[in-house]
Amino acid sequence: MSLIVFFGPYETNGLIKHKPERLHGLLSELNKLSYHIEVIPTKHLERLTIEMRHREIFRCNIKNLKYNMDYEDDPMAQKIVGVVQEAHSRIYNESNIPKYYVNRMGMRGVQNIQRGITAKDIFSPSIELINEIGTQKARQHRE
Known part of the structure; x- marks a missing residue:
């Protein structure tokens, strides 16, 4: 259960830079749910992208997350965690895992x-x- 979180810089007070503080509530809740998270800063302005098994499962403006807020107080973080859990249940569903049977006769x-x-x-x-x-x-x- 690993996730890759890509986040880009955004403008505040006339400065454009990466601020992972917006991800505080989201990352803490995903850690509680025992996801392994890799956080990678990117050059894409104001973008937050989450990938699971090399598939993009969520993308939004990073400014939609509250700055340095807990998970319970941030509705966007709650939405993202819901999307991650739904994607996990779909991606890791048993019917999605291919089964191969040996058949020598072709x-x-x-x-x-x-x-x-x-x-x-x-x-x-x-x-x-x-x-x-x-x-x-x-x-x-x-x-």
Whole structure:
């Protein structure tokens, strides 16, 4: 659960410079939620960008965050934490993780499965299978 927070400089009192104090409430809450955070200053003026797994999940003007405020008092920080949690649940969802199955027969194996051909049909009749996964005989054998 790692995040990269990019923040740019902004103008205050006639000076343009990076001020990470605006990120105080946001970073403290994300630390409480056990996110690993890397904070990187960028050259993009007044921009705050948050990335998770090399995907941009949030972008806004850094001036929308309150200066040196706690998480409870900053509505934008609360919104960002909500977005981060939603992105985490979507990105790290089990259905998004690819599953690879070894199939040495390639397309022929896929076609055999579609046609309903089992391992008994493929092997010579002289070979006796002790256990075949997914068959009634295998279930009975385990019991």
